Amino acid sequence: MTHPNPASAIEITGLTKDFSLNLRGIKLRAVENLTLNIPEGQVFGLLGPNGSGKSTTIKIILGLLEPTVGECKVFGVPSGRVDSRLNVGYLPEAPYFYRYLSGTELVRFYGRICGVPRKQLDDRVREVIDWVGLSAAAHRRVGTYSKGMLQRIGLAQALVHDPRLIILDEPTAGVDPVGSAEISELIQKLKAQGKTVLITSHLLAQIEDICDRVAILDRGKLILEGAVDDLVGLRDRQSLIVDSLPPAELDELRGWLAARGHVLNAVEQPRTRLDQLFLSKVSRPKKEGDSR
Amino acid sequence: MNTAFPFPLAGRPVPFSPGRLGIVAGNTFLEAVRQKLFNFLLLLAVALVASAQLFREFNFGSSELKFISDFGFGAMVFFGSTLTIAATAQLFFSEIENRTALTILAKPIWRTEFIFGKFLGVFAVVGVFCALTTLLLLALLYQRETALMNANPEAFEHGRIIHYGDLVLMGVLQWLKFGVLAAITLLIASFSNTNLYTVVMGFFVLVICHLQYLARDAYGQVASLPLRLLVRMLGYVFPNFQVFNLADQIGIGEGIDPGIFLRVAGYALIYIAVIGGLAVYSFRNREI
Ligand SMILES: Nc1ncnc2c1ncn2[C@@H]1O[C@H](COP(=O)(O)OP(=O)(O)OP(=O)(O)O)[C@@H](O)[C@H]1O
Ligand SMILES: [Mg+2]
Numbered sequence: 001m002t003h004p005n006p007a008s009a010i011e012i013t014g015l016t017k018d019f020s021l022n023l024r025g026i027k028l029r030a031v032e033n034l035t036l037n038i039p040e041g042q043v044f045g046l047l048g049p050n051g052s053g054k055s056t057t058i059k060i061i062l063g064l065l066e067p068t069v070g071e072c073k074v075f076g077v078p079s080g081r082v083d084s085r086l087n088v089g090y091l092p093e094a095p096y097f098y099r100y101l102s103g104t105e106l107v108r109f110y111g112r113i114c115g116v117p118r119k120q121l122d123d124r125v126r127e128v129i130d131w132v133g134l135s136a137a138a139h140r141r142v143g144t145y146s147k148g149m150l151q152r153i154g155l156a157q158a159l160v161h162d163p164r165l166i167i168l169d170e171p172t173a174g175v176d177p178v179g180s181a182e183i184s185e186l187i188q189k190l191k192a193q194g195k196t197v198l199i200t201s202h203l204l205a206q207i208e209d210i211c212d213r214v215a216i217l218d219r220g221k222l223i224l225e226g227a228v229d230d231l232v233g234l235r236d237r238q239s240l241i242v243d244s245l246p247p248a249e250l251d252e253l254r255g256w257l258a259a260r261g262h263v264l265n266a267v268e269q270p271r272t273r274l275d276q277l278f279l280s281k282v283s284r285p286k287k288e289g290d291s292r
Numbered sequence: 293m294n295t296a297f298p299f300p301l302a303g304r305p306v307p308f309s310p311g312r313l314g315i316v317a318g319n320t321f322l323e324a325v326r327q328k329l330f331n332f333l334l335l336l337a338v339a340l341v342a343s344a345q346l347f348r349e350f351n352f353g354s355s356e357l358k359f360i361s362d363f364g365f366g367a368m369v370f371f372g373s374t375l376t377i378a379a380t381a382q383l384f385f386s387e388i389e390n391r392t393a394l395t396i397l398a399k400p401i402w403r404t405e406f407i408f409g410k411f412l413g414v415f416a417v418v419g420v421f422c423a424l425t426t427l428l429l430l431a432l433l434y435q436r437e438t439a440l441m442n443a444n445p446e447a448f449e450h451g452r453i454i455h456y457g458d459l460v461l462m463g464v465l466q467w468l469k470f471g472v473l474a475a476i477t478l479l480i481a482s483f484s485n486t487n488l489y490t491v492v493m494g495f496f497v498l499v500i501c502h503l504q505y506l507a508r509d510a511y512g513q514v515a516s517l518p519l520r521l522l523v524r525m526l527g528y529v530f531p532n533f534q535v536f537n538l539a540d541q542i543g544i545g546e547g548i549d550p551g552i553f554l555r556v557a558g559y560a561l562i563y564i565a566v567i568g569g570l571a572v573y574s575f576r577n578r579e580i
Pocket of ligand 1: 020021029030050054
């Protein structure tokens with residue numbers, strides 16, 4: 001899954017960000033000496049507890065905040081320059097949009113700002129809205145949307161100009177498990193199209209499923225970075241799942257293993273994951289926005 | 293998803309685009325319309341019509357018409373200033389507080405386009421306000437003048453006494469003045485943290501702009517040198533809103549000199565450009 005030497009979509013070098021809290025010069029260091037390389041074509045997870053500097057890092061990538069020290073480049077262009085954002089789609093955390101526009105109008109507005117050609121605009125808007133499953137609610141005012149619907153329309157506006165890099169700040173916050181599984185699928189599709197995705201989330205199971213690489217921030221510092229398979233795979237263990245064995249046969253198996261110098265480390269009752277159970281029981285709405 | 297856009301790669305310069313500026317302006321105007329900002333025009337219309345009815349009994353012809361015209365423009369200045377300051381602050385801070393500024397500024401757009409787009413949106417809102425108020429005033433005056441002419445023909449032996457064209461010019465000048473005020477409010481908003489602070493400061497500056505000529509008249513000659521310099525300075529920094537009142541008797545009596553009209557319009561446009569530029573500069577350094 002890791003490319004030999006892929007080009008970087010985002011290159012952050014020695015980045016530090018201080019916020020001044022008051023006029024007496026007391027500062028809060030939100031990000032400290034962060035160096036991070038996000039390769040093109042991968043799904044990259046940025047993790048960390050609340051207040052660890054994830055959103056701040058993202059805002060610096062987008063040129064919404066100026067770094068105090070260090071630099072950040074998007075596709076080789078210093079962020080802060082307008083052209084660095086040409087190929088970037090962004091979904092902010094807890095998004096909130098122009099309440100007085102309808103879903104379609106909103107996505108159209110952002111499409112026009114991004115310079116989507118007029119001839120393709122209407123088709124494109126319909127396409128992305130359908131893609132995020134909001135077609136049924138597309139003509140309602142955004143002010144009437146639920147939290148999950150806001151995330152979806154936010155996703156649509158981030159994708160309307162078909163960017164190469166998509167930055168999603170907690171896209172699943174407030175979204176129900178079905179919706180969040182759909183968002184996972186969407187991200188997989190984006191990856192299949194060769195897009196780069198930078199995502200933050202507190203749903204670690206989801207991150208584990210969809211990300212190629214992750215980085216963990218803690219109080220503004222990078223404490224761990226690497227490919228997910230390397231980080232969580234236990235290479236010296238294997239699990240075999242069999243039908244329930246009566247105690248006698250289990251002892252026999254233990255003996256068989258011991259004779260070959262292996263140890264049976266644990267005998268557990270495997271459980272389905274709650275999210276999988278939920279997904280198998282709950283009906284998946286057929287892309288109808290107002291059903292949630 | 294199979295639309296493949298021939299999208300430019302990063303690294304291609306993004307030129308300043310009047311089109312994008314227009315999109316922001318259009319959206320700002322649409323917000324004002326859908327938030328029903330124009331409803332308060334109704335209030336103004338009622339006040340104007342009612343006051344014109346109240347002063348029926350004078351019946352001296354020109355003095356009654358003068359009253360309606362003065363009162364109309366007075367109301368226009370009062371309501372218009374309030375609308376300008378409140379709408380500018382509101383339309384700017386709704387972007388900041390709802391964090392929609394975050395989403396839009398993460399797109400390939402210049403902050404200059406954003407700020408001037410906001411300005412133009414507000415300017416259009418105020419323009420609609422001025423146009424409708426002027427129209428209403430003209431209609432009121434015309435109707436009253438016709439009635440007075442019929443009742444009292446000898447007072448109007450030289451025909452109609454109201455210069456309707458001048459009234460329109462006055463309406464345009466008020467609009468330009470509100471443009472300067474909107475630019476000032478936007479400048480204040482660009483660095484302040486709250487809507488309320490912006491509105492209060494906006495009114496404060498409005499008062500200075502209206503009254504600075506008094507200070508110049510009072511202290512310009514007699515006071516000590518430092519005070520005189522201070523008053524001078526104020527005169528350069530703050531636009532003088534008194535220059536927008538071209539005539540004492542609006543629309544009645546002497547006409548408006550087109551040369552002066554153009555000069556005053558130029559005065560307003562220069563202030564709008566300079567103050568707008570300052571607002572962009574200050575907004576560029578703002579952390580969203
Ligand atoms: N504009 C600001 N002014 C002052 N401090 C700020 C500002 N924005 C963020 N911070 C501080 O910077 C730190 C990092 O915040 P950030 O929003 O990046 O965290 P996060 O990792 O995104 O957290 P969460 O998981 O809660 O979204 C926090 O301590 C926060 O209080
Ligand atoms: Mg965050």
